[in-house]
Amino acid sequence: MTALRRIRPTRRGTGVAFAVAFAGAIAALGGTRSLDAVAVPAAVALVVGAAQLARADRPRVRRTDPEPGAPGERRAVTVSVDSAVPCTVVEPVGEKLAVVDTPGGRGEGADRPGGETEVIEAVGHGGTFEYAVELGRRGEHRLGPARCRLVDSLGLFRATVPTEGGTTALVHPEIRAIDPTALPATGREPYGDDRSTFDRLREYTPGDSLRDIHWRASAKRPDEGFLIAEYSGRSGSAGITLVGESGRGGADAMASAVASLAVHLVAAGETVTVVVPDGERSARPGETGGVLRVLALTDGGECTAAERARADVRVRAEGGAATVTASDRSVGFDALSTPPSRKRGEVPG
Known part of the structure; x- marks a missing residue:
């Protein structure tokens, strides 16, 4: 049910209430009973409208979970709504995600202070709508929970109620192509x-x-x-261990370098263990999702001496530049990688 303190009259409702009061006053002063034919139905409409909104259950909002992706990729989000009264959904979208499309042209986006965006869609007594976001900076970004603007069937009263739930969009680090001829040798027997x-x-x-x-x-x-x-x-033996750490402002560069190396080595058939200050995760060929999640969420920082000692390949980033070290040979990450070429405009579900 909707709390009474949330219910407010609309402009229409205010006009009807004024008409009821005015007609009642004129009838009382002039004894014109014919005005009751206007005042009484209008008063009943006000009571019914307020009661309908007060008795309405809170709408239920569900949304699909977007697939993780790289910065610049687009993901579609489908939102389903069940509501007992006419409803307009206001869906907050995290500040690192850009709303790029509302299929069908039915929705609208509104910027909020702090960089968040809202998707606003009228769904009547319930329905489904879809919007697309472009993934921004590495990390996990919130979608929802939505607020619902409710009105009664006569449009006399309104209320804004929160809903439960929400989901997140996971943005992986930028993955670059690696030049294997520039990659330092690890000093261990190669995968072969x-x-x-x-x-x-x-x-x-x-x-x-x-x-x-x-x-x-x-x-x-x-x-x-x-x-x-x-x-x-x-x-192989125990696979290759990649250790990543960063100084001030280097978390994104470190995550990108470690992710690129891990994807390259796994594609070559290696089993890779990634170690960062936030934890570690291993990946076998064809299984990079867990490693990319760890790297999407890492805040960077310093690893312990024991963790560094495990490294076959060590990555360290300062600011926006990363250095890759293996067998005491170091090379700048930019020298052995190629930035990705992105195809924008595709919206996978």
Whole structure:
């Protein structure tokens, strides 16, 4: 139910209340009973409108969870609303996300102090609408919870009520292409290309090398995805450990460098363990989601001496520049990477 303290008359409701009071006063002074035909129905409408709004349950708002992505990518968010009375949804969008589209042209965006944006959409007694956001800075950014502007069916009273729930959009660090010829050697036996002993088949995932596709097994299931062959001779030892740390203002540069190296090494078939001051996570070929999440959320800082001692590759960033060190050889991250070329305008669900 809607708290009575939230209910306010609309302009229409104020006009009707004034008409009721005026007609009642004239009837009382002049004895004109014909005015009751106007005043009484209007007064009943006011009571019914207020009662409808007071008895209405709080709307239920649900939204889809956008897939994590890189800065500059776009994600669609679908919002579903159930409401007992006419409702307009006001959906707050985090300041690091830009509202770029409201499909169908039905919605509108409004900037708020502090950099937040609001998506405003009228849904009547309930419905579904969609909007798109462009992912901004690395991190986890809030979508919702929404506020609902309610009115009664006659438009005489209004109320704004909060709703529960919300979700987040996870923005990964910027991933750059790595030049393997410029990458310092790790000083350990490389992963190599030993295909002497077959291990298992698994589903193809983006980033897998096409030369690892098992074409014969994949041909037996034409309606499904490709299969990747893994070999026990390619399991390496304990994998490669990447340790990332940063000084003042270097968290974003460190996260980008470590993420780029991790994605490159995993695509090459390595098992990678990423260690940052906030924690650590390992990734096998085709499984980079957990590592990218840790790097999306890290605040940077200094690792312990024990963590540094584990590093096969160490990344340190100061300000906006990162340095990659392996086997006592250091190279600037910009010298071994290429910024991504983004295709804007695509809105994956």
